[in-house]
Amino acid sequence: MKKCLKPLLWALLLVYLGVLLRITVFRSDFLTHPLFRDGQVLWVPFVSLYRIFRNSIPYFIYLFVGNLIWFVPLGLLLPVLTGCGKRVILWGFLLSLLIECCQFVFGTGVTEVEDLILNTVGTAIGYGLYCIGLRLRKWLQHSG
Numbered sequence: 439m440k441k442c443l444k445p446l447l448w449a450l451l452l453v454y455l456g457v458l459l460r461i462t463v464f465r466s467d468f469l470t471h472p473l474f475r476d477g478q479v480l481w482v483p484f485v486s487l488y489r490i491f492r493n494s495i496p497y498f499i500y501l502f503v504g505n506l507i508w509f510v511p512l513g514l515l516l517p518v519l520t521g522c523g524k525r526v527i528l529w530g531f532l533l534s535l536l537i538e539c540c541q542f543v544f545g546t547g548v549t550e551v552e553d554l555i556l557n558t559v560g561t562a563i564g565y566g567l568y569c570i571g572l573r574l575r576k577w578l579q580h581s582g
Contacts (some may be wrong), residue, residue, distance in 0.1 A: 444519065451515045458508060462547065463540040473543055483552040505556035506563060509534065513564020526568075530561025 480486055491498040509530050516526040534557035541547035 447515060447519055451511075451519060454511050454515070459537070459540075461508075462537045463544060465546050468544060468546055472545070478548055479542060480548060480550040480552070483550075483555055485552075486548075486550060487552055502556065505553055506560040509557045509560030510564035510567070513561040513566070514568050515564075517565060517568050524565070526565045527558060527562050530564075531558045534558055534561075 487498060487502060490501060512530050512533065513526055516522055516529055522529065531554070534554050537557075538549045538554055542549040
């Protein structure tokens with residue numbers, strides 16, 4: 439990778455993480471809630487998504503796809519910047535776990551196991567796209 443591109447990608451990763459934390463933890467009402475307000479953890483995955491699916495398919499798609507899509511950039515950027523390979527999926531899981539714990543502590547969202555699963559899968563999708571990109575690049579170099 440060109441040296442001038444790496445700092446730009448690091449900046450992009452930091453902006454991405456800031457936006458991700460803003461929409462998941464540090465929402466507009468963040469400072470108005472006491473710690474551990476309404477601490478709720480939904481341990482059984484996909485029950486709430488199933489209820490949402492029965493009531494509103496567009497909202498279900500928004501939540502389901504959103505949980506996947508918001509973690510794809512992590513799966514793409516981390517291996518480019520750190521060369522961490524398959525461990526990027528672990529990092530996605532840990533970031534998602536951090537977000538879910540923060541939502542519980544700060545009362546800014548519902549802590550759900552399904553979010554943890556979908557976010558981790560989103561990171562894996564991003565990493566898969568990164569791997570496809572690597573193979574495509576090698577194929578283009580050898581064929582050209």
